[in-house]
Amino acid sequence: MTDEDSETFHVLHVDDDASVRDLVASFLPLERPALEVRSFASAPAALDALDGVDCIVSDYEMPEMDGLAFLKRVRADSPDLPFVLYTAAGSEELAAEAISAGVTDYFPKSTKREQYTLLANRVQNFATQYRTARAMGAQQRRFRKLVEYSSDVVSIVDANGVFQYLSPAASNVFGYDPDDLVGEVGFDYLHPDDVEYAVETLFEAIADPSYRPVITFRFAHPEKGWVVLENTGRNLIDDPDIEGFVINSHDVTERVAHVAELERQRDRLAEFASVVSHDLRNPLSVAGGNLSLLEQTGDTAHAAHIRLALERMETIIDDLLTLAREGENINSLGPVSLSAVAESAWQSVDTKSARLSVDTPLVVLADAGRLQQLLENLFSNAVTYAGPTAHVRVFDLRDDRSHDPAPTTGQQNEPMRGFAVADDGPGIPPSDRERVLDYGVSSDPDRTGFGLAIVRRVAEAHGWTLTVTDRPDGGAMFVFTDVRTPAPDTADDHPPA
Numbered sequence: 001m002t003d004e005d006s007e008t009f010h011v012l013h014v015d016d017d018a019s020v021r022d023l024v025a026s027f028l029p030l031e032r033p034a035l036e037v038r039s040f041a042s043a044p045a046a047l048d049a050l051d052g053v054d055c056i057v058s059d060y061e062m063p064e065m066d067g068l069a070f071l072k073r074v075r076a077d078s079p080d081l082p083f084v085l086y087t088a089a090g091s092e093e094l095a096a097e098a099i100s101a102g103v104t105d106y107f108p109k110s111t112k113r114e115q116y117t118l119l120a121n122r123v124q125n126f127a128t129q130y131r132t133a134r135a136m137g138a139q140q141r142r143f144r145k146l147v148e149y150s151s152d153v154v155s156i157v158d159a160n161g162v163f164q165y166l167s168p169a170a171s172n173v174f175g176y177d178p179d180d181l182v183g184e185v186g187f188d189y190l191h192p193d194d195v196e197y198a199v200e201t202l203f204e205a206i207a208d209p210s211y212r213p214v215i216t217f218r219f220a221h222p223e224k225g226w227v228v229l230e231n232t233g234r235n236l237i238d239d240p241d242i243e244g245f246v247i248n249s250h251d252v253t254e255r256v257a258h259v260a261e262l263e264r265q266r267d268r269l270a271e272f273a274s275v276v277s278h279d280l281r282n283p284l285s286v287a288g289g290n291l292s293l294l295e296q297t298g299d300t301a302h303a304a305h306i307r308l309a310l311e312r313m314e315t316i317i318d319d320l321l322t323l324a325r326e327g328e329n330i331n332s333l334g335p336v337s338l339s340a341v342a343e344s345a346w347q348s349v350d351t352k353s354a355r356l357s358v359d360t361p362l363v364v365l366a367d368a369g370r371l372q373q374l375l376e377n378l379f380s381n382a383v384t385y386a387g388p389t390a391h392v393r394v395f396d397l398r399d400d401r402s403h404d405p406a407p408t409t410g411q412q413n414e415p416m417r418g419f420a421v422a423d424d425g426p427g428i429p430p431s432d433r434e435r436v437l438d439y440g441v442s443s444d445p446d447r448t449g450f451g452l453a454i455v456r457r458v459a460e461a462h463g464w465t466l467t468v469t470d471r472p473d474g475g476a477m478f479v480f481t482d483v484r485t486p487a488p489d490t491a492d493d494h495p496p497a
Contacts (some may be wrong), residue, residue, distance in 0.1 A: 009127035014070065015086075016044045016061040023116070024057065026085075031120035035127075043070035050078065052126035057119070060087035061092065068098060075102045080133065082126035086119065123129045129216055151251075156244035159206055161186045161199070164244050173229070173251050191218035198301065202245065204231070207327040209235040216252065228253045284313065333365040333462075335486040338419055339474040341368060342394045345375035352388035354379075359394035362419055365484040366462060374458040378421045378478055386425025386475065393422050397479070417485045419436070422477035433468040 013024050021039040028035045043058070043065040056074060060067035061164055067085050085098050088109040095106050101374075104126055107119060153174060154167040162185050166178035174181065174189075187195050194217035205211045213233050220225040230252045236242035287309035296301040320489040339358040346356045357381070362369070375394070382392045397418035428436060437456040457465040459480060467479040 004288045008036050009034050009054040009056060009124060009131070010052055011055050011123055011127065012040065012046055012049060012053045013037050013057045014040045014043055014062070014067075016041055016062045017059070020059070024119075026114035027113075028120045028123060031117045032124045033299070035120060035124055041072070043067070046070070047073060048406075050081070051075070054079065054130055055084065055123050056088045057083040057084045057123060060085055061089050063327065068094070068101060071098065071101050071103055080130065082123075082130050084119075084123065084126070087462060143485055153249040154248075155186075155247045156242065157186055157247065158244055161202060173221060173249060175227075189220045191220070194218055205235050205245065206237065207232055209238070211235070212416050215321050217257075219249075221272045227251055227258045233338060258352075284309070287313075314319075329447055333367060333484070335363050336366045338364055338371075338394065338396075341372050342375055346379055346392075347354045348372070349376050349379045349383070351379060351383055352392040354383050354386075354388060354392060357391065357393045358395075360394060360419060361397045362417060362420070363486055364417070365486060370458045370461065374455050375421065377455050381451055382421075382423035382425065382476070386423040391424045395420055395422075397481070417483050418479065418481040419483065420477050420479045422475050424473075424475040427470040428468060428476045436468060437466070 014023060015021050015024070018041070019315065021041070025037045025039050038049065040049065043062060045055075046058075047070075050298045055066040055192050058067045058070055062070075065073075067087060071083050071085065079102065082104040083101050083102070084105045084107050086107045086109060100104055105122060107122070109115075149168055151173075152167075153169045154165075155170065156165040157163055162183065164179055166174070168178060170176060170178040170181060171451050172200045179492045187199060190198055198215065199378060201215050205213050214230065215233075216228060216230050219229050221227045228251070229249045231255070232248045232251075234246045236246050237244060287306045290302040293299065294306070297489075330353060337469050338360055339362075342356070342358045379392055399419055437452050455478070456466055462483075464483050467481070469477050469479060471477045
């Protein structure tokens with residue numbers, strides 16, 4: 001049994017002669033068991049029964065509506081449905097008109113068995129072709145919609161990397177209208193550092209059609225900047241339906257950023273573990289040794305050393321917790337007066353006889369609490385290393401002639417500014433300027449070395465760029481750039497610190 005015989009094809013037969021209807025209904029299933037015939041005495045009645053029909057067999061001369069009129073009505077809604085005009089009335093003129101109207105076949109009536117066999121074969125062939133075409137059409141529509149609505153970009157490039165086709169998702173993922181990219185060289189939109197690798201991969205896949213590369217590169221999005229794309233390629237240049245190299249591109253920018261953040265957190269935990277194991281071991285050793293001496297001698301003088309060691313451990317733990325918190329992302333920023341926060345931070349630090357000058361009206365978009373922590377640590381650092389009578393300044397970079405960076409523009413129409421915190425101490429040697437921001441670095445044995453690391457983490461959490469330098473007239477200076485500020489119409493709405 002063939003596949004055709006294993007399924008049922010629905011045939012609609014229309015003839016006003018009952019004896020012909022009976023013969024067709026009997027002979028067609030007899031010759032081709034897969035054919036199921038439904039008979040109607042008139043075309044108007046048959047018009048209401050076209051759903052699910054795979055082929056129509058119709059007489060020509062019939063009351064109410066003849067076969068040609070019936071054909072035209074069918075073609076209005078079903079241009080591809082097989083229609084066989086099975087009639088004893090025939091002429092070249094009728095045949096020509098039927099062909100013009102879209103008849104599938106013109107078949108003369110006969111009482112011979114062979115004629116019914118031939119009719120059955122043709123009807124099943126027509127029905128099979130029709131059903132196959134419908135299935136293929138549905139599949140093509142399905143695939144077309146999958147491509148159109150996919151969040152991934154399907155593109156075709158030639159052997160030189162020139163775009164031949166891009167799916168609609170290119171508008172969102174690439175940021176360009178697909179039609180605008182057709183004819184463009186795809187490599188021109190890649191990050192310069194990624195072009196060589198992408199070209200080599202394409203040429204390798206062209207040379208070896210069995211090679212299906214998966215590569216990642218950065219693509220220039222007109223609004224988002226560099227987006228990271230993961231691309232799967234396949235060489236179909238020799239396929240006559242494709243004639244190109246097919247690439248499926250998926251935006252993995254967020255995933256890559258997430259992985260980078262996880263790696264950063266892993267490195268941070270490793271640094272924490274190193275600092276904790278090193279910095280806590282010393283006071284633990286001191287406390288343990290003095291505890292043993294206290295137990296052996298009963299001399300309470302050792303208790304004071306134990307207390308100092310415990311206080312030292314408590315300070316280290318507090319700083320570690322602060323360091324961990326200050327590196328968290330900041331989701332909510334508000335306009336904050338830099339001068340107000342600086343004055344508040346100065347009051348929170350043991351500044352001895354040092355003095356503070358705040359020379360800026362700058363209002364920044366920041367988390368006020370974390371900004372105060374940053375300034376407190378800088379002030380404390382200045383008093384420690386510049387001396388108890390240090391002069392500490394906080395100023396707006398645009399108003400300070402000793403440091404005049406080129407103005408930049410931020411996203412979302414937010415202007416970018418900068419500020420600095422400087423002292424009049426001995427400054428920081430150039431060889432130490434990067435290292436002083438690391439965990440646990442301090443030349444003062446009484447300090448944990450986490451203060452400036454916290455400053456760096458707060459700056460990073462805000463998206464600021466921190467540079468350690470010296471003022472021309474001496475003293476350490478910590479410069480913060482890429483600082484976002486409120487739009488001009490909201491700058492006066494900042495709350496007090």
